[in-house]
Amino acid sequence: MRAVLVVADAFAVPIELTFQNLQFTSALNNPSSEEFKNTSTTIEKLLTESISISDIFVQVRRLRSGSVIADINIYKLSGDQTYNNFSNSLSEEFSKEGDEGIIDFDNLVIFSTESCNVEIIDGLTFGPAASGQNTPSEEVCPESKINYGRPMPLGLCTCFSDGLSAAVWQDVMLQDCGRDATSDELLERLNMITVTEENVEEVITAVNNITATGSDSITPDGLEATAAIIESVTSVNSTSAKVTSTLVDTISSLFEVDDMVLLESQKETQAPSRIIESLEDQLAVVDLEKDKYEFVTSSVAVQAQNVTTNELDHTGIGIASYQSADVIVNVTGFSEKEDLDNSASVSIYIPPTITKMFAASNGTTAFRVVTVVYNESSLFPTNQLNNATRTNGQIISLSIPGVKLNNLSDPIVTTFIPAEISKNNDETTCVFWDFELDDGNGGWSSAGCYLANGSLDGSDRQICHCDHLTNFAILMNFYPDQEEPKIARYITNIGLGVSIVCLLATIVSFAVNRKVRKSKPQQILCNVCVSLLCLYLFFLVGIDRTKKESTCTAIAGLIHYFLLTAMFWMSVQAINLYYMIVKVYNTHVSRFFLKACLFAWGIPALIVPITIGIDVDNYANKNYCFLVVTRMYYSVALPIAIILLFNTVVFIMVLRSISKLGKITAQAHRQKKSRHLLQNAACISVIMGLTWVIGFFAIGSASKVIQILFCILNCFQGFAIFIMYCLRNKDVRSFWIEEVRKRFIGVSSTLRETKSSSLSSSVGNTISFGLNSPKEKQITHLSLKRDSSNNQESFA
Known part of the structure; x- marks a missing residue:
């Protein structure tokens, strides 16, 4: 067990001096040799005479090779002076010119027995620290670890001195930072941070890093945390284009989240819908360079622009998205429906009458238009659809921040080229995402939308008309196997x-x-x-x-x-x-x-x-x-x-x-x-x-x-x-047998009556049908009973 030796009322300052003119021999390794004693005495006397500080004692503790390197202790009674003051005084003394060039002051090193200086050990930074102090490293557990921020340093190290030798750092004890934190845990940790204007960029960047690398492991809880963080980010109303672009990139990464996770999250907390609404809120405040902001990722493309009613006197507002290999590559504008490029995968057009109506009702001549294009419907999860009916193509949204446009006389025109085209998917439904549908879970609704026409230009384009603004898509029916429904129907x-x-x-x-x-x-x-x-x-x-x-x-x-x-x-x-x-x-x-x-x-x-x-x-x-x-x-x-x-x-x-x-x-x-x-x-x-x-x-x-x-x-x-x-059931069978027997007897009796009546008429009514005497009735009853018994036996 090591212990720290403290010399009461005295200082011990270890130094290291190099003597260039001295030749090192093996005898200098032995402190009891005459050569070591003579060399030590010479060095001690030289230093004592060179240092103007009174009441000091110089001791050579070891000589090493390298010309001659001397490990020397300089002692002094402490008095009213502090250790650091005495060490600084020594440093000043040694900064003077050396005697006869014997001492190489350029290679002078002054140590301390009371503290360790800052030092990097095994890649970790420790110090300064007093002797005997167990010191944590400046480096802490990385954010990827579960114990990050508790606080938990990466390592611990102790500064040690025996009171005579220089204080040194001992071996580093590495700390266990725990397992790698999951994406959910990292997002929950970020969700605990209060987002401000000062840290908003740092927070959204951290979220982007997590979703970019771990979106496939995010659960509904992680999506809820993501939605909450994004809502906090947008609530700051940061106008930074970098914050907005990072947000768009983050949302693009969420398209890699498992579809069932998105659906469960939508049912539990509506996190996907909240993320979509937050994106539109951010685009409503972002700074526009030259009246436009635009950012395109592989899965999401956004555009925000300022327009004036003067620019729209005779033209409308049109936005088109272009796709290549299932990736969004460009978003551009057009002013006339006829100007739409047939290669556009999706587009939306607001006629000029709507912008004039908006300007007249709001008393403004300038306003912002926000457009968002989603490459697919992952962030619009719903139980409505199945393998036969699903969205087929991109989703496009156009909005004017702070304005609701409903029940329009002139329709909003959206066009879609289906992502998957076959002879069986010709049944198209124009829909929009209704955030209030299904108890607030959201869903596709066709209210106010209808299919105008399709495939007019030979590109399988579907044209929809709607009387309001929101997120638009098309639903199509797919019938991969027509035999199964027929068999099941039959x-x-x-x-x-x-x-x-x-x-x-x-x-x-x-x-x-x-x-x-x-x-x-x-x-x-x-x-x-x-x-x-x-x-x-x-x-x-x-x-x-x-x-x-x-x-x-x-x-x-x-x-x-x-x-x-x-x-x-x-x-x-x-x-x-x-x-x-x-x-x-x-x-x-x-x-x-x-x-x-x-x-x-x-x-x-x-x-x-x-x-x-x-x-x-x-x-x-x-x-x-x-x-x-x-x-x-x-x-x-x-x-x-x-x-x-x-x-x-x-x-x-x-x-x-x-x-x-x-x-x-x-x-x-x-x-x-x-x-x-x-x-x-x-x-x-x-x-x-x-x-x-x-x-x-x-x-x-x-x-x-x-x-x-x-x-x-x-x-x-x-x-x-x-x-x-x-x-x-025997009772049911017997009942129906008896009923049938009764009906049979009734029919037989009717036939007999008819036959008897005919016979009586043929003989001139000489024989009267009917029995009058009791004896005749008894005989007839027994006969009928016997006949019915035979009938019952035969039927059974």
């Missing part, structure tokens, strides 16, 4: 048709048969059948009635309602099964069926209006009349998942109860009956559950087999119910 139509007939037959069987009708399980099943029948009818008739929005919304609400009622009645059936088989005793529930109706018909009647009330556009799907995918998870998938889980638990309990039944006759009969009930209930629950489980797998890019299997199971449920609950 299976759906056939299956639903068969199921509707079977469900009607099942409902009629339960309704007209008093014995079956009184059974509680059959009453429940009858309600299931009614729900499925309504679901199939509305699906078959109205699922594709998308032309009229109000009609489509109504049909979507009804389909949603009857789908939920069918599943809720399934849970009622599971509850009834539990009372019949598991609980058995004290199972009476007053007004059970009334409560079941309130539950199964009532709760869906609350869910559907609430879903509509939250946002009626939830049902505004452009391809079919049903919920958009986002709401489907909460309003459809969640209730169905809970019901299926509940039914599964009940079935397990029922199976366990049946397995414990004894072997005696009464129990065996009960076991047989219970198994029969469970078999029917389990079959229909498994069929409905399996349908929806497979339905989840059939969403998106599922295989053809999964999609076809989903269609088959979903559409033939009514047929399966008819097989299980009518054809396999």
